[in-house]
Amino acid sequence: MRFPKLNLWDGPPGPPSLVLVLVATLLAAPPAITYRDGGFIATGKLSFAVSLHQPDAPALDGTLAHTSNETIFTPRYPPQPGATYRIDVTGQPPILIRVPDRAPRPPATLTAVYPSASVLPENQLKLYLHFSAPMSRSEAVRRIRLLRQNGESVSLPFLEIDEELWDPDARRLTLLFDPGRIKRGLLPRQEVGAALIPGERYTLVIDAAWPDAYGQPLAQGIRHEFTAGPADRTPVNPRTWRLTPTAKDLLIDFGEPLDSALAPRLIRVLDVPGQVVLEQNETRLRFTPHQPWKPGTYTLEVHPALEDLAGNRVNRPFDVDRFDRVTTIQDREPPTQIVFTVR
Amino acid sequence: MKLTTAILLGASLASAATLSDSLQSGKAALQSAGPLAFGPEGILFVGDTKGAAIFAFDTGDQKTTKSATPVDLQGLGGKxxxxxGVTADQILVNDLAVNPLSKNIYLSVSRGKGPEAIPVIVKIDGAGKITELKLENIRHASVALPNAPAADAMERGRSKRQEAITDLAWADGRVLVAGLSNEEFSSNLRAIPFPFRSADQGASVEIFHGAHGRFETNSPVRTFVPYQIAGESYVLAAYTCTPLVKLPMSSLKSGAKVKGTTIAELGNGNRPLDMVVYQKEGKDFILMNNSSRGVMKLPTNNLGSAPAITAKTDITGVPYETLAQFKGVEQLDRYDAGRALMLVRSDAGSLDLKTVALP
Known part of the structure; x- marks a missing residue:
C-alpha cells in the first residue's frame, strides 16, 4: 500500500534495511496521521504526542479530542507554516509531518518615506518608513544604511533600540536620528559630529532582503535621496500659519514642513468632523469637513505636542537654553486656538 | 504588650496580604511581553507595549534560595x-529578570516576529529546565497606560501611535515605567502605585538634563535602576541621548518637571540596554550592557558627591571601564550576590544564557 504523501519515515536516508522491511511487514500499517487546520489528525482512536522535529524537543502542550472516527491533537499554539513536526505513537516509529507553507502573497514594498521633502534640516529628528504589508521585527538595524554622497556609510546615524518603533500593524517604522548627535553640547556630537552635514547629499538605502512578517523579502530595495540643509531651532508657531477657507476645504499653510504623523493627529477644527490630508511635502494641511461649511466663525485647535521636522514643539524648541526657561513652561500647556471665518 | 504585638502582627499581615489580594484569577489578556521586573512576593511585572498596559502576575514562585545555581544554556532560542512549537528564528527574547526570592530566571518572549506574534513568559530553573508561565488562569492585575494626546481619534481612523515600554522597575511601592513613543519625542517617566487602582495611572514626570551649562533639553529615558545614595532613594536613568542622570525618587510627582543631575556621559555608540547595581568588596558598582557594543562598569561610591556635569571640562563625569571580556550581551540581570546572568548573542548567531561572576 502507499502511505499518504505527508507521512515520512524518520529513518536513515537510503533504501530501508532488511530489518526495517521485516519489522514494517510484521507490524500493522502505521497509523495515518495528517495535518489539517491547526490540528494533527489520526484515523480512529489513538494516543500520540507531537513535538517540533529537532533534537530533544519536548512533546507540545495541547488538547487531544476524539470524534466518532478521528483523534485530533491541537497544539496550544498554532503550528508554524513550513515547519516539520514529529508524531510519536507508542510502539511505532516516529512520523514526520511538514505543515504546509502559507499561501503565497505578493511581496511587501516600501510605499513612502517621510518627510517627503528633498531638503531636510541637519537636525532632522525622525524618518517614517511606510510599508505595504506587516514587517518582521528585529531586522531594521541591519537593513537600513545611510550613505554620504561619496558612497561611505554614515556611522550609527540612527538610535538603535531593541523595541523598534513600529505602529500596531507593523507597517510603519519610526527611525530616530541619534539625539546625542543632534543635541548641542553632548559627547557623541563632539566625538563624531552630527549625522547630517548641511549641503551634503544623502541616500537612505533599504535592503531588499528585509523580511516581511511572513518571512518574504521586499519586492525590491529602495534608495531614497535627500540633501541636508540648515538646522531648524525655531519652535512651531501656529499664529504664523496662513488659513484659507475655500468652498469645500480649509487650507492651512504652515510655512515649513511638519511631522507627518503628528500634524494630522494634533490639528483639528473644533466641533467639525472632517478629513485631513497633508500636501506639498507636509507644509500644508487640507481639512475637508464631512458636511459643507456654513458661514460663521470656527476654531482651529493645535495640540502643544505638535513637532516640526527637527522636533521643535509648539512654543518649545528641541533644545532649550537654561532650565529657568523650562520651569516657566506651564505644567499643562494649553492648546493653541485660532479663530477663522467662513463667509 | 501582647496586644500591641498582635496589632502590629495583624497590621503587617494585612499589608502583606494587600499586594497579592489585588490580583484576580483569570485569563490575562497580555498582547505583547516586553520589559520585566520583580516586585515583592514573587510578583512579576510585565510591560505590554502593544496593549499599552502594565501587568502584575503572581508567579507563585516564593521559595527563597540564597545562592543561585550557575546556568549555562546554549541555543536558548531553539530550546x-x-x-x-516553532523554530529558533521565530523566537525573540525581549527581557530577562531573576526572581530575587527563588533565583529562577524569567524571560519575556515573542513567538513570531510580525504583528501577530504571541507573547510568552518562560521560566528557567537552576537545573536549566524551561517551563512556561501559563497565562490562561493566573492571579493577575493590569493597569492601562494613559492614552497619548489624540485630537480626533474617531475621525482619523486607527491610530498608528504606540509607546514602546523600554524599562520597568519596582521601587518604594511603585512601578516605574519608561517609554518611547513612535511619534512625539517626549520624556515621560511614570510611577504607578501598586496595587493598581484604575483611577491612578501614576505620576508622569518630564525630565530635563543639562549639558555643559548651556542647554537644557528633554529626552526619553532608555533604561534606569533604582538606587540608594546615602540612605535616600534615587533613580539612575540613562537617556536615549547618552547622559546618565540621577533623580531623587521623591521628585517623581505627577506633572512635575524634574531636572536630573547629569553625572556621566556615555559617549558615542554606548546606548545602555540594562543596568544592574551590585556590591563587591564593600563598594557599589553599576554594570550596564550597551546595544551589543560592550559592557561597562561604573563605580558608584562617589555618585552622591559626584559633581554635576555643568562645564565642558567635566565632560566625562563619573569614570567608567569597558569590559572587553563581555561581547554581544543583549540582556543582563543580577543573579545573586556574586553573579550576573547574561543573554549573549554568539558570533554564530545563537542566543546563549551564561552565568558570570560579577566583575
Missing part, C-alpha cells in the same frame, strides 16, 4: 522554540 524555547521547541517548547512552544
Amino acid at each position: 524555547i522554540g521547541a517548547l512552544v
